[in-house]
Amino acid sequence: AQSVAQPEDQVNVAEGNPLTVKCTYSVSGNPYLFWYVQYPNRGLQFLLKYITGDNLVKGSYGFEAEFNKSQTSFHLKKPSALVSDSALYFCAAKAAGNKLTFGGGTRVLVKP
Amino acid sequence: GAGVSQSPSNKVTEKGKDVELRCDPISGHTALYWYRQSLGQGLEFLIYFQGNSAPDKSGLPSDRFSAERTGGSVSTLTIQRTQQEDSAVYLCASSLSPVISGNTIYFGEGSWLTVV
Numbered sequence: 001a002q003s004v005a006q007p008e009d010q011v012n013v014a015e016g017n018p019l020t021v022k023c024t025y026s027v028s029g030n031p032y033l034f035w036y037v038q039y040p041n042r043g044l045q046f047l048l049k050y051i052t053g054d055n056l057v058k059g060s061y062g063f064e065a066e067f068n069k070s071q072t073s074f075h076l077k078k079p080s081a082l083v084s085d086s087a088l089y090f091c092a093a094k095a096a097g098n099k100l101t102f103g104g105g106t107r108v109l110v111k112p
Numbered sequence: 113g114a115g116v117s118q119s120p121s122n123k124v125t126e127k128g129k130d131v132e133l134r135c136d137p138i139s140g141h142t143a144l145y146w147y148r149q150s151l152g153q154g155l156e157f158l159i160y161f162q163g164n165s166a167p168d169k170s171g172l173p174s175d176r177f178s179a180e181r182t183g184g185s186v187s188t189l190t191i192q193r194t195q196q197e198d199s200a201v202y203l204c205a206s207s208l209s210p211v212i213s214g215n216t217i218y219f220g221e222g223s224w225l226t227v228v
Contacts, residue, residue, distance in 0.1 A: 032214050034216070034217075036219070042221060042222075043116075043203060043219040043220050043221040043222050044155075044203065044205075044219040045219075046216050046217075046218060046219075049214070049216060051214040052214075090154070090155065092155075094214075099145065099157045099160050099168065099171075100145075100157075100217060101157070102147075102154050102155040103154065104153075104154040105154050
């Protein structure tokens, strides 16, 4: 079975400090990996994706993620977090067939 | 349109009633998905449409749930005889072609369903 794990339910970070949200995956074949962000009472917004090529992917709002095949990880990072980055973050991977399988989500709280 | 449009944005219904949720995908997107997000839960795949192919219904939780996509565009998710456990946010998404090709899936704002 294909799966995505986000081991932390919540991440707390001070504004200006680096932010990391962890994601590991179990997908057969070459994975397509995605990060989405959800603000309160909103839908999901696409941040970035890894399809092929450079392992470091840059996305919206200063976020980036690093694909690590040996560790089957795709951690989301931001060098300097903002209070406005407080939201729910989802990692997703291409599953069998055509649908994305999502992790359980990680709530990020950035404190001033 | 500019994005995936869903209606209604909020729906409160009585237990046992039927509800219909509508999704209008991004123009030109051939793939359409429905997901469900229950309170405090992650995202649960429900159904996937691609062009004229038979839909992937593998995520529908019971036979009370059905969906159709007319003319390859607008989709309607129908829940019959609603139960309280159906209360959730129903998210529609679309992409240019199947995500198997790596295309991004774009989500709507969701339809918030409350069954009382």
